[in-house]
Amino acid sequence: MSRQVLTPDVCVIGAGAGGLSVASGAAQLGLSVVLYEAGEMGGDCLNTGCVPSKALIAAARTAVTLRTADRFGIAAVAPQVNWDAVRTHIQGVIDTIAPIDSQERFEGLGCTVLREMARFTAPDTVESDSAIVRAKRFVIATGASAAIPPIPGLSDVPYLTNETVFAQPTLPGSLIVLGGGVIGVELGQAFARLGTQVTILEAATLMGPQEPEAVELVRAALANDGVDVREGARAVAVRAAADGSVVVELESGASVTAQRLLVAVGRAVRVAGLGLEAAGIAFNKRGIETRDDLRSTTNRRVWAVGDVAGREQLTHAAGFHAGIFVRGALFRAPASAAVAHMPAVAYCHPEVARIGLTEAEARTRHGDAVTTTHWSMAENDRAQTERDTSGFCKLVLGRGGRILGATVVGEAAGEAIQIVGLAMASRLKVGALTGLISPYPTRSEVVKRAASAYYTPKLFSGRTRQLVALLNRLPV
Numbered sequence: 001m002s003r004q005v006l007t008p009d010v011c012v013i014g015a016g017a018g019g020l021s022v023a024s025g026a027a028q029l030g031l032s033v034v035l036y037e038a039g040e041m042g043g044d045c046l047n048t049g050c051v052p053s054k055a056l057i058a059a060a061r062t063a064v065t066l067r068t069a070d071r072f073g074i075a076a077v078a079p080q081v082n083w084d085a086v087r088t089h090i091q092g093v094i095d096t097i098a099p100i101d102s103q104e105r106f107e108g109l110g111c112t113v114l115r116e117m118a119r120f121t122a123p124d125t126v127e128s129d130s131a132i133v134r135a136k137r138f139v140i141a142t143g144a145s146a147a148i149p150p151i152p153g154l155s156d157v158p159y160l161t162n163e164t165v166f167a168q169p170t171l172p173g174s175l176i177v178l179g180g181g182v183i184g185v186e187l188g189q190a191f192a193r194l195g196t197q198v199t200i201l202e203a204a205t206l207m208g209p210q211e212p213e214a215v216e217l218v219r220a221a222l223a224n225d226g227v228d229v230r231e232g233a234r235a236v237a238v239r240a241a242a243d244g245s246v247v248v249e250l251e252s253g254a255s256v257t258a259q260r261l262l263v264a265v266g267r268a269v270r271v272a273g274l275g276l277e278a279a280g281i282a283f284n285k286r287g288i289e290t291r292d293d294l295r296s297t298t299n300r301r302v303w304a305v306g307d308v309a310g311r312e313q314l315t316h317a318a319g320f321h322a323g324i325f326v327r328g329a330l331f332r333a334p335a336s337a338a339v340a341h342m343p344a345v346a347y348c349h350p351e352v353a354r355i356g357l358t359e360a361e362a363r364t365r366h367g368d369a370v371t372t373t374h375w376s377m378a379e380n381d382r383a384q385t386e387r388d389t390s391g392f393c394k395l396v397l398g399r400g401g402r403i404l405g406a407t408v409v410g411e412a413a414g415e416a417i418q419i420v421g422l423a424m425a426s427r428l429k430v431g432a433l434t435g436l437i438s439p440y441p442t443r444s445e446v447v448k449r450a451a452s453a454y455y456t457p458k459l460f461s462g463r464t465r466q467l468v469a470l471l472n473r474l475p476v
């Protein structure tokens with residue numbers, strides 16, 4: 001069969017969050033677009049990542065609400081978890097969102113959608129079963145998948161990843177989560193809340209580079225949910241037990257046994273089989289080597305967006321990258337993906353939202369110029385009314401009140417952090433946050449309160465009091 005030869009303005013490889021945003025942007029600007037996707041439209045976020053995990057977390061949270069209803073004078077009940085129904089709920093959410101990412105929608109926008117594997121055969125050519133594509137520009141948006149560590153025995157046992165964990169036929173009675181990063185903590189807590197006995201094995205410390213006081217609150221919450229968290233626990237071997245359960249052996253000599261094993265030790269970028277060498281596209285284990293405008297350092301026709309671009313591996317980063325491509329490559333305007341205000345949220349309970357630098361990172365870069373200011377959820381009236389006061393807002397500030405970073409912990413922290421995001425994106429200083437009038441009672445008020453706390457020592461200092469005393473002597 002002879003293959004069609006296509007010469008679009010833009011060829012996008014990968015129909016996940018990044019690739020779809022590039023394709024829709026380019027198509028709506030009137031450019032011709034070929035969009036490749038060999039798997040499910042929508043990529044990881046929709047099918048095996050953010051959407052199913054947040055749907056699972058919502059179900060798990062409901063179980064906790066039932067279990068702890070007596071806080072509010074309502075009889076607490078032991079929730080009856082019907083895993084089949086939980087799976088139906090998760091799939092229902094995916095199905096509701098899916099049309100936005102569907103082949104039909106993108107064809108409707110004018111894209112040529114090819115559901116096959118694409119690979120570069122030359123610097124300006126991509127080929128697949130049915131087509132040869134010579135595009136003016138190529139955008140690699142192939143994402144990442146669960147990294148599988150070379151632990152002896154792991155490949156001989158059935159293990160779960162984010163791709164299979166939501167579709168398990170039964171709710172596991174016990175589960176080992178290998179890796180205590182964001183994925184391990186979010187899913188480990190959710191399964192524990194649904195009734196699974198969960199052990200999280202983390203080689204280093206839980207949740208990686210976060211404010212330690214945020215991690216402390218998550219540790220306490222996990223303990224409260226009955227999760228057995230082992231930090232400094234490096235898995236060195238895995239084997240199957242006679243009854244079909246999985247045994248993980250640790251460096252310390254201890255071992256842990258559970259019915260199922262979930263591997264969540266990081267993400268490996270998808271570059272295999274893409275023919276990058278044939279196109280002279282430099283890459284390393286973090287992804288395609290790109291300049292700050294996301295253009296390949298070695299092939300001028302090629303850009304990379306999303307997880308494979310070797311930067312933040314977040315859905316909203318992928319969407320942001322698509323905007324950088326449109327601005328830089330299509331409008332030929334200055335564009336940079338190297339920004340200080342990229343937020344990241346761990347949707348565990350309490351939710352941990354972070355933007356910019358942690359205090360430790362800021363001190364490494366800016367030394368003694370760094371100050372922090374803090375406000376506790378215990379001093380937030382909305383948190384009190386909801387009987388959930390675990391959390392805080394911490395602002396990390398540089399010279400003159402420049403905002404270097406922030407962490408908000410607590411219910412809806414991901415909403416509150418956006419105020420700091422706007423301030424950072426607009427290069428506002430901490431003073432701007434004090435000008436905000438937060439509706440009472442909202443949790444986001446912690447951001448304004450933390451900012452105001454920065455000025456409290458100055459506001460109520462001896463000098464200010466003297467000034468007010470002086471002004472007070474003037475006639476009214």
Ligand code: NAD
Nearest residue numbers: 179180181182183201202203204234235264265266313345
């Ligand atoms: P991660 O890199 O965040 O954490 C993996 C953890 O596994 C690390 O803490 C590491 O020390 C540990 N580890 C590695 N080898 C180990 C071993 N042999 N034994 C025990 N522990 C071991 O990876 P992740 O949690 O898989 O997340 C991957 C990416 O996905 C991150 O970049 C994250 O930003 C993104 N993500 C984000 C969200 C979110 O923002 N809500 C949700 C899911 C994923």
